[in-house]
Amino acid sequence: MxxxxxxxxxxxxxxYTMYIDTDLYGVNVKMESKTKxxxxxxxxxxxxxxxxxxxxxxDHILLYTxxxxxxxxxxxxxxxxxxxxxxxxxxxxxxxxxxxxxxxxxxxxxxxxxxxxxxxxxxxxxxxxxxxxxxxxxxxxxxxxxxxxxxxxxxxxxNKFFNKNLPKAEVLTGTNWFNTANVTWRYTYEITRDYSNSDKNIILEMKGFPSGVLGAGFYQRAYFQFSQMKDIGKLTTELNESAKYEIEEETGRLIQARIYRNEIADSDLYMKLTYTLMCEQILKDKLQKEQELDAHQTELTIE
Incomplete structure (x- = not known):
């Protein structure tokens, strides 16, 4: 390609409409929310x-917490x-x-x-x-x-990949998803399939992981606030980002995207974020399908 x-x-x-799903566990605090x-x-x-x-x-609405x-x-x-x-x-x-x-x-x-x-x-x-x-x-x-x-x-x-020659791999400086420590990330960007003349949209997949082993300094900085409740020296964190984008090549207009950001240090210490971004037509199609499904289920119940 x-x-x-x-x-x-x-x-x-x-x-555009964006939904942000948050699942957070901070040892003694558990929280889930959905924002639109x-x-x-x-x-x-x-x-x-x-x-x-x-x-x-x-709009900026908290749908659930x-x-x-x-x-x-x-x-x-x-x-x-x-x-x-x-x-x-x-x-x-x-x-x-x-x-x-x-x-x-x-x-x-x-x-x-x-x-x-x-x-x-x-x-x-x-x-x-x-x-x-x-x-x-x-x-x-x-x-x-x-x-x-x-x-x-x-x-x-x-999200990092505009105006770059793709496919590409690069190392970038950022933070963990708790936003408490600096992390050196390695990102890869891949265009996942070829297109016919009738399909002008690009599908891009992005993956990010720490570029090296997370050391003791990272754990101390990242989870110091929990150190009175947990032995942070025994943690082994899974840290990653993955995303899939659909973009209209002719204009650069984003059609839809879904991004997952996970930081899982332990069963009671993690941050899971999901971002879903859709243009108006994609949202309309999604809502129409949901309405049709609800109507079908209602018919089955009545029968």
Missing amino acids: KSKVLKICRPFSEQ LRWDFTVISISEEEIEVRLLLL DNPIVKETATMTQVFSRMYNELHLIIDQSGTIRKILNLHVVRDKWKDVKKEMLAIAERTPDIKNAIQLHDSIFNDESRLIQGIQYGEFFMIYF
């Missing part, structure tokens, strides 16, 4: 060096996400954000949210801390860009 470089090639507009996010993503113009895009956050603390955190997250619900950006072909074109709008939104938060901050110390943190971020454009870059949309849509 010939090598390919995935790029945003033509302007397009698409709506929706975006409207428009590629406005493309030049050799820059891509102008607009990203609108349409079995932990009341997560409900409280989700409410706060939804409030603060309002600052990022209308973004006009310049990015490059790898998906790296170069400039926020509507920076004044984003900062004005923060001023409005900050006023609301200050009104209740006296009763809630955690809100005071959140206000201080966001103040420092919104006064520093580079930190604001970093926050958007690490958000769910850019993290999943442009």
Whole structure:
């Protein structure tokens, strides 16, 4: 198979829905949750060096959790996400954000949210801390860009492989999924089948593993917070990422993707994340099939 470089090639507009399934066990804390996010993503113009895009956050909903603390955190997250619900950006072909074109709008939104938060901050110390943190971020454009870059949309849509000659293997520096220790990862990207002229979509599979043995230093940094409850020196962590993407080659438009991120240190110490990202038509097809299945099951029950 010939090598390919995935790029945003033509302007397009698409709506996306993402589901995030989280299964977390932190020794004395067990939590499962499901979150839904929706975006409207428009590629406005493309030049050799820059891509102008607009990203609108349409929904950010906690669909389910079995932990009341997560409900409280989700409410706060939804409030603060309002600052990022209308973004006009310049990015490059790898998906790296170069400039926020509507920076004044984003900062004005923060001023409005900050006023609301200050009104209740006296009763809630955690809100005071959140206000201080966001103040420092919104006064520093580079930190604001970093926050958007690490958000769910850019993290999943442009997941390491855009604007690279594929297939490819490479070593990258990142973190574990608990986000408590640095990890050197080895990633591979493979295009899994050839295409006829009638099928222009690329199927790409990505796999990531630590590039070497996880040493004692990793375990100390990664799980120090659990060291009073567990002998972290006896842990053997399974750490990986796998993903499958369908992308329209003609435009660079993502059709659908599913990403699995697992960090399993023990039976009571793990983080399992599943991201499912779908364009509007794929979501409609999925919901239609579910409705047809429900209707069929109802008919069988009646009979």
